Amino acid sequence: MLVKILICVALIFYQSVYSAKILGLSPSVSKSHTFLAQALFKKLAERGHELTMVSSYPLKNPPANFRNIPMGDVKNKIFELSGYTTNQQLLNFNKGHFTRIKKMYDFGYGQARLGLEDPQVQTLIHSNETFDLVICTVFMNEAFFSLADHYKVPLIGFGVFGANEWTNNLVGNPNPYAIVPDLFLSYTEHMTFSERLVNTIVSIASGLWHNYVHLPRQEKLRQQFLPHTKPIWETLKDVSLVFLSSHPSLTDPRALVPNMIEIGGFHVDAPKSLPNDLQKTLDDAKDGVIYFSMGTNVVGKDLPESHRKALLDAFSKLKQTVLWKWEDDKLPGQPKNVKISKWYPQADLLAHPNIKLFITHGGLLSTTEAISRGVPLIGIPVFADQSLNMAKAQTSGYGIMVDYYNVTFESMNWALNEVLNNPKYTENVKLRSKVLNDRLVPPIEEAAYWVEYVLRHKGAPHLQSARKDLNIFQYLLLDILGFILMVVISICLLIYFVARKVANFFRKKGNHSRNEKKKQ
Missing domain, CATH: 1.20.5 (Single alpha-helices involved in coiled-coils or other helix-helix interfaces)
Incomplete structure (x- = not known):
C-alpha cells in the first residue's frame, strides 16, 4: 500500500515539474484545421499543462486548465473580402495555376491581418502574460509565429496537411518535385513526364511567390503588430519541430528530417455512443447505410439544382439508407431512403459496421476518418487539397473521384454501384486502416511526447537540419x-x-x- 502511495506521489510530482504554460494558436479560418489543433491542445491539457487556445472556434466543454480566447468571425470576413462565399466561387479558386497561387496567398495575407487585428489577440499581446511554448498551425500565417519571439519561447508548427512547401521550408525538409506533387494538383507521387513538367513549373512559381511576395507581406504585418520582435525570416529558422497531419497510409511516403513528425489520425478517438435515434437508424438498416457530407466549407444545400437532382435520383435507386449532412430544414425531392441532418458525429458514425460508403468532398480530415474506420469513398472534390487526396484514394483502390462538373445521374449511379458491389474498395480501405492503426504508440501520445521533449530540451536545437540555413541556390x-x-x-x-x-x-x-x- 505504501509503495502505491509513493508511486502516486512521484507521478504527481513528475507531472507538476513538467507542467508548462502553452499558447496554442489556430488563426486558420478553416473549422477542420482548428478541430485538429484542438485535439492536440486538449490532450496536452489532460496531461496537466496549462493551455491557452486562440481561435475563431472555441473548444466546447474544455478542461479546467484549458482557456479559450475566442477571436471574431475571421472566416466570414475573409471569405467576403476574398469573394469565396459560395461553392461556385470556391471552385473558381482552383482555376488557373498561377492565378490560384496569387489568390491563395492573398487569402493567407488577409487571414493573418484580420487575426492580428482581432481585439482579443491584441489584448493578449499587450498583456504581461508569459508562456513556456507556442504551438501554431501552419497555414499562410507566418506573422503569428513571431509571438514565439514575443514570449522568448520555443515554437512548434502544426501542419494541417502532409509535408508541403509551407512546412518543409521551416525545418529544411527535402521537397523533390519529381515525386512530391503540389498541394493543389490532383497528382500522386507516380507522375508522367507532362505531370512532372507541370508540377515543377507550378512548384517553382509557388515557391518564388511564397519567398519573394508572401513572406515580405507577412514581415510587414509583423512590423505593424509585433515591431519589437526579430525579422520573420529569423523566426522561421527557429522553429523547433513541425507536426504533420499525415501518415504513409494516408499520403505518399516522404523523407523527413528528425524534427518533422507525422501524427496523421491522432484526432480519431475510440468511437463513442451515438444518439439513440441515429443508433436505431443505423442498426435497423439491414442493407447498410451511405453517409454523405461535403465538410464545413462546402455547403451541401448550395449545390446546384442539377447536382442535387442527379444525386437524389441516384440515391432513390439504392436499397441502402442515405444519411445526408444537409444544412437546411427541408430537402426538395427527398426520397424515402434519404435522411437529413444539419450535423452528424462523423468519426463515431463511420465506426458503425453498417456504414458501407462515405461520399465526401475529399478533405484530409474526412479521408483520414474514413480510412481509420475502414470505409471506402466516393469523392467530389471542390478546392484546395481535395483533388490530391481523392487522386490518392483512386490510385490506391479505396475510392472513386467524381469531377464536380460531371455530377450527373449516370456518373453517380455508376460510382455508387461500382464501390458498393466491387469488394476490392472495402478490402483495400480495410488494409489501409490496419496500416494507419498499427503504430508503436497512439499518435496522440507520440505528439504529446514530442511537445514535452521540446520543452525538456529547451527547443531541441540538436534536431535542426542545416538545410534550413541554405538558400535554394546553395x-x-x-x-x-x-x-x-x-x-x-x-x-x-x-x-x-x-x-x-x-x-x-x-x-x-x-x-x-x-x-x-x-x-x-
Whole structure:
C-alpha cells in the first residue's frame, strides 16, 4: 500500500515539474484545421499543462486548465473580402495555376491581418502574460509565429496537411518535385513526364511567390503588430519541430528530417455512443447505410439544382439508407431512403459496421476518418487539397473521384454501384486502416511526447537540419555548379588561346621557312 502511495506521489510530482504554460494558436479560418489543433491542445491539457487556445472556434466543454480566447468571425470576413462565399466561387479558386497561387496567398495575407487585428489577440499581446511554448498551425500565417519571439519561447508548427512547401521550408525538409506533387494538383507521387513538367513549373512559381511576395507581406504585418520582435525570416529558422497531419497510409511516403513528425489520425478517438435515434437508424438498416457530407466549407444545400437532382435520383435507386449532412430544414425531392441532418458525429458514425460508403468532398480530415474506420469513398472534390487526396484514394483502390462538373445521374449511379458491389474498395480501405492503426504508440501520445521533449530540451536545437540555413541556390549546389562551370570554361578558353598561340607560332614559322626557300 505504501509503495502505491509513493508511486502516486512521484507521478504527481513528475507531472507538476513538467507542467508548462502553452499558447496554442489556430488563426486558420478553416473549422477542420482548428478541430485538429484542438485535439492536440486538449490532450496536452489532460496531461496537466496549462493551455491557452486562440481561435475563431472555441473548444466546447474544455478542461479546467484549458482557456479559450475566442477571436471574431475571421472566416466570414475573409471569405467576403476574398469573394469565396459560395461553392461556385470556391471552385473558381482552383482555376488557373498561377492565378490560384496569387489568390491563395492573398487569402493567407488577409487571414493573418484580420487575426492580428482581432481585439482579443491584441489584448493578449499587450498583456504581461508569459508562456513556456507556442504551438501554431501552419497555414499562410507566418506573422503569428513571431509571438514565439514575443514570449522568448520555443515554437512548434502544426501542419494541417502532409509535408508541403509551407512546412518543409521551416525545418529544411527535402521537397523533390519529381515525386512530391503540389498541394493543389490532383497528382500522386507516380507522375508522367507532362505531370512532372507541370508540377515543377507550378512548384517553382509557388515557391518564388511564397519567398519573394508572401513572406515580405507577412514581415510587414509583423512590423505593424509585433515591431519589437526579430525579422520573420529569423523566426522561421527557429522553429523547433513541425507536426504533420499525415501518415504513409494516408499520403505518399516522404523523407523527413528528425524534427518533422507525422501524427496523421491522432484526432480519431475510440468511437463513442451515438444518439439513440441515429443508433436505431443505423442498426435497423439491414442493407447498410451511405453517409454523405461535403465538410464545413462546402455547403451541401448550395449545390446546384442539377447536382442535387442527379444525386437524389441516384440515391432513390439504392436499397441502402442515405444519411445526408444537409444544412437546411427541408430537402426538395427527398426520397424515402434519404435522411437529413444539419450535423452528424462523423468519426463515431463511420465506426458503425453498417456504414458501407462515405461520399465526401475529399478533405484530409474526412479521408483520414474514413480510412481509420475502414470505409471506402466516393469523392467530389471542390478546392484546395481535395483533388490530391481523392487522386490518392483512386490510385490506391479505396475510392472513386467524381469531377464536380460531371455530377450527373449516370456518373453517380455508376460510382455508387461500382464501390458498393466491387469488394476490392472495402478490402483495400480495410488494409489501409490496419496500416494507419498499427503504430508503436497512439499518435496522440507520440505528439504529446514530442511537445514535452521540446520543452525538456529547451527547443531541441540538436534536431535542426542545416538545410534550413541554405538558400535554394546553395541547396541545389547551383553556386558550386556555377563555379565548376566557370573553371571548366576558363580551362577550355585557356587551352583554346594556348592552342591558338601555338598554332599561330608554327604557322608563322612555316611561313618564314617558305619565304626563306623562295629567296634562295
